[in-house]
Amino acid sequence: ETGVTQTPRHLVMGMTNKKSLKCEQHLGHNAMYWYKQSAKKPLELMFVYSLEERVENNSVPSRFSPECPNSSHLFLHLHTLQPEDSALYLCASSAAGTKLTGELFFGEGSRLTVL
């Protein structure tokens, strides 16, 4: 079983739909992240949760809503998305706690297409 598991791997949704991405980590880490990866662009940090508390919200539009019910699970709720939101959404975890310079362990990503 991989350390960080993301579901679904692929998602196609219309602009009026509501969907959620799920991430689960089995590594005993205490920090979890959502990143957006678009073609030819650097990974964009969206949200960070450390010890289940959101510590970073990187000016992400409100149509993206994160949820971290416990240290092992992270969700990204999606609603009224735009076509430019189509990208690979990566979840990561680390053992860094409040010192977020530790190694990041990534899931395989959820490929999102917004029609």
Next chain:
Amino acid sequence: QKEVEQDPGPLSVPEGAIVSLNCTYSNSAFQYFMWYRQYSRKGPELLMYTYSSGNKEDGRFTAQVDKSSKYISLFIRDSQPSDSATYLCAMSGTSYDKVIFGPGTSLSVIP
């Protein structure tokens, strides 16, 4: 000026070649430097992790950091087709600070 710059490639080399991948950065506060490898349809995985300046070697891979020039490199010796992937450089500061990634360089090693 972008915080981290990296030539996106694609870079294509024959099997057995020495590969040099590079990144430049602008923030002198960066202290931790990383290289991630991302295979197609997979998430990035950490390949090398160095602190401050100097070299670090791990098998066929060598990471170099030159803080005075704000320049980091990853060398791959005796490259193999299995090294074909996108290589992302990443870096962060010393305190509560997020990791900044480069856009990645796509590498193909041709048998």
